[in-house]
Amino acid sequence: MQKDNSLRRNIFNIIEIGGSGHLAGHFFDAFMVILILLNIFAVAMETVQPISIEYSKEFLYFELFSLGIFIIEYFLRVWICVEYRSKPNVRGKNNFRIRFLFSPLMVIDFIAIAPTILFSFVGFDLRFLRIFRFLRLFKLMRYSPALTSLGKVFYAERRALIATLIIILGLVLFASSIMYYLERTVQP
Numbered sequence: 001m002q003k004d005n006s007l008r009r010n011i012f013n014i015i016e017i018g019g020s021g022h023l024a025g026h027f028f029d030a031f032m033v034i035l036i037l038l039n040i041f042a043v044a045m046e047t048v049q050p051i052s053i054e055y056s057k058e059f060l061y062f063e064l065f066s067l068g069i070f071i072i073e074y075f076l077r078v079w080i081c082v083e084y085r086s087k088p089n090v091r092g093k094n095n096f097r098i099r100f101l102f103s104p105l106m107v108i109d110f111i112a113i114a115p116t117i118l119f120s121f122v123g124f125d126l127r128f129l130r131i132f133r134f135l136r137l138f139k140l141m142r143y144s145p146a147l148t149s150l151g152k153v154f155y156a157e158r159r160a161l162i163a164t165l166i167i168i169l170g171l172v173l174f175a176s177s178i179m180y181y182l183e184r185t186v187q188p
Contacts, residue, residue, distance in 0.1 A: 008079065008080050008082075008083060009083055011076060011079075011080050012080040012083040013025065014028050015028060015073070015076060015077060015080060016077075016080065016083070016084075029143050032073070032139070032142075032143060033140060033143050035066060035069060036136050036137065036139050036140055037140075038062070038066075039062075039063075039066050039136050040136060040137050042059055042062055042063070045059075046059055063116060067113060067116045067117070070109070070112065070113045070136075071113060071117075073109075074106075074109050074110065074113065077100075077106065077109070078097060078100065078101065078106075081096065081097055081100040082096055082097065084096075084100075104151075104155070105139075105142060108138045108139065109139060112136040112138070112139060
């Protein structure tokens, strides 16, 4: 039993503690950042039709490879999350894991991989869900202190940002309604 905790703790140190002095953690962080950036680049390149047609097989293989890595990372994070607690009791591990699954970064991780999983298993075309693959960019928040700080600011100011968004949407709707009215009434 001790070996399981030791393995889990070592994986925790590599994945969660990361570049803080652990060589494998530095490698893991660098690998994940490069993989995320390559995914964003691939998603952007897939929108260019000639490139998408010519390299469709390569894009598919790269997406499946990336999806495999992201799924493994996701489940490893769920497995090791109890290491955050100083003395996890056996009874509380599952509750902690459930709360961890609904933490903002884990939700982003899930939404970033869910469209590809749905497309693979459902079988019909869900290309409109590919836009969610851009959420993989938010996975970089795990690896950048500056992005983590920005995420905390967004969270702290979420009410003001939501109010601003509502005002902007209202102004856009108002302006578009006026433009629509003017186009219909002022005919040359």
